[in-house]
Amino acid sequence: MILLPLFLFLPGPVAGAGGGVGAAMGGVGGPGIDGPPGDDIVVVGTVLDGDLGDPVGQARVRILRPVPDEAAEVVQELETDSEGEFVTEPLAAGRYLIRIEVIGFEVLQEFFQVEGRSPMLLTAQLVPEAVELEPVVVSSVRSSFLENVGFYQRAQRDQGVFFDRAEIELRNPLRTSDMVRRVGGVTVRELGGVSAPVVTMRGGCLSDLVLDGHNLGRGEPPDHYVSPGDIEAMEVHRGMTVPQEYSQNTCGAVMIWTRDPGELAGREFELGRTLRILGIFGAALWLLAR
Numbered sequence: 615m616i617l618l619p620l621f622l623f624l625p626g627p628v629a630g631a632g633g634g635v636g637a638a639m640g641g642v643g644g645p646g647i648d649g650p651p652g653d654d655i656v657v658v659g660t661v662l663d664g665d666l667g668d669p670v671g672q673a674r675v676r677i678l679r680p681v682p683d684e685a686a687e688v689v690q691e692l693e694t695d696s697e698g699e700f701v702t703e704p705l706a707a708g709r710y711l712i713r714i715e716v717i718g719f720e721v722l723q724e725f726f727q728v729e730g731r732s733p734m735l736l737t738a739q740l741v742p743e744a745v746e747l748e749p750v751v752v753s754s755v756r757s758s759f760l761e762n763v764g765f766y767q768r769a770q771r772d773q774g775v776f777f778d779r780a781e782i783e784l785r786n787p788l789r790t791s792d793m794v795r796r797v798g799g800v801t802v803r804e805l806g807g808v809s810a811p812v813v814t815m816r817g818g819c820l821s822d823l824v825l826d827g828h829n830l831g832r833g834e835p836p837d838h839y840v841s842p843g844d845i846e847a848m849e850v851h852r853g854m855t856v857p858q859e860y861s862q863n864t865c866g867a868v869m870i871w872t873r874d875p876g877e878l879a880g881r882e883f884e885l886g887r888t889l890r891i892l893g894i895f896g897a898a899l900w901l902l903a904r
Contacts, residue, residue, distance in 0.1 A: 634722075634724065634738070634739055635712060635722070635724045635726050635736060635737070635738045635739075653704075653732060654704030654705060654706055654707075654732070655704060655705055655706075655707060655728050655729070655730070655731070655732040655733070655734050656701060656702060656703070656704050656705070656732045656733040656734070657677075657701070657702040657705060657728060657733065657734050657735075657736055658699070658700075658701050658702075658733045658734070658735050658736070659675065659694075659699065659700045659701075659702075659735075659736040659737070659738060660697075660698050660699050660735075660736070660737050660738070661673045661675070661694050661698045661699075661700070661714060661716075661738045661740060662698060662737065662738070662739050662740070663719075663739075663740060663742065663816060663817075664739035664740050664741050664742070665741075665742055666816055666817065668698075668816050668817040668818075669694075669696070669697050669698025669699070670694060670698045670716055670719065670740055671694050671695060671696045671697070671698055671801070671818075672693060672694065672716060672801070672803075673693065673694040673698070673714055673715065673716035673719075673740075674691070674692075674693060674714070674715045674716065675691070675692045675693065675694060675700050675712065675713075675714050676688055676690070676691050676692075676712070676713045676714075677689045677690040677691075677692075677702060677705070677710055677711075677712055678710065678711040678712075678713065679708070679710055679711070680709060680710075680711055680725075686711050689705070689710070690702050690703060690705075694716075696818065701733075704732070705728050706728070707728050707729050708727070708728055709725060709726075709727055709728075710725070710726060710727075710728055711723065711724070711725050711726075712724060712725075712726055712736075712738070714738055714740065716740070717795070717796060717798070718742060718743055718797075718798035718799050718800070719740040719741060719742055719743050719798075720740065720741045720742075720743050722738055722739075722740055722741075724738075742798060742799060743798050744798075757846060757847075759846075759871070759874070760846065760847055760871060763827060763871065764857070765847055765849065765871065768849065768857065773851070773855045773857075774849050774850055774851040774852070774855045775794075775797050775849070775850040775851075776847070776848070776849055776850075777793055777847060777848040777849075778846075778847050779845070779846050779847065779873070782842055782845055782848070786842075787842045788842075789837045789841075789842065790836040790837050790839075790840055790841060790842055790845065790870070791810070791811050791813065791835070791836055791837050792842075793842065793845075793848055794813055794848075794850050794868060797850050799815060799816045799852050800813060800814070800815060800821075800850060800852070800866075801813070801814045801815075801818075802814075805833070809835075809838075810835035810836075810837040810838050811835060811837065812833050812834070812835050813836065813868050815852050815853070815865050815866040816852070817865075819865035819866070820832045820833035820865060821833075821863065821865055821866040821867050821868055822834075822856075822860075822861040822863040822865075822866070822867040822868070823835075823836055823839070823867070823868055823870070824860045824861055824867055824868070824869040824870070825839055825840065825869075825870050825872070826870070826871060826872055827860060829860060829861055829867075832863060832865075836868060836870065839870075840870055840872060843873075844872050844873055845870055845871070845872060845873065846871045846872060846873040846874075847870075847871045848868070848869065848870050848871070849867075849868070849869040850866070850867075850868055850869075851866050851867045851868075851869065852866040853865070853866060857869075
């Protein structure tokens with residue numbers, strides 16, 4: 615058995631207290647050149663969620679070399695894969711600065727020492743970024759539909775991330791999925807065999823899509839069903855904040871409430887909404903039958 619020494623470098627105050635970088639030297643457990651000390655060294659890194667321990671994909675990783683009296687020089691720039699891993703080109707032994715950035719987490723920046731045999735294994739733990747939300751703007755006349763389904767009550771209890779019509783118009787998204795791209799712990803990504811992006815939560819699990827109270831299933835792309843101009847409100851729930859009457863998925867759910875054409879035109883509220891739902895399900899059945 616070969617024991618790998620583990621070092622945690624904490625040279626000073628670090629952005630994101632609770633995160634950090636640990637390094638182990640030796641040619642065990644990763645690709646690279648198992649060369650003698652003194653050769654250039656490949657660094658095999660893994661980026662993890664510091665709270666859950668899950669890998670963090672699509673993180674921007676920059677390796678910088680400190681230069682006296684000057685700004686640090688960028689040596690390499692990489693991106694983590696779906697397993698949270700990255701592999702550098704061979705680096706000369708010495709002191710470097712690593713900077714890791716990804717939406718939903720605080721920026722991590724620390725010094726570390728490249729030394730020993732190649733490959734050198736490195737683990738970085740990121741601290742989830744707290745999402746500060748502006749209060750939901752509610753007009754003087756509330757939607758009776760949103761009132762009945764508990765939207766305002768859940769928003770007041772801060773059970774998830776909420777967007778009303780005013781917020782949607784302010785952001786002016788091109789696609790429905792764009793509304794959730796900047797929500798912490800949520801990723802919008804392409805999935806093989808699906809023509810529109812799907813919504814995943816931390817760990818890569820697929821969230822449910824709930825449209826006007828109807829659960830359309832896990833991993834359904836929201837862009838297939840509704841455009842931003844037709845949305846009255848949205849809710850994004852991660853983990854146990856999902857309302858049990860709409861979803862039993864412990865991963866999470868995206869809930870969309872559509873604008874009712876009947877209400878906007880002064881006609882019966884539920885009729886317009888019902889016709890919209892029937893049209894959406896008809897389109898879905900037609901796509902499945904092709």
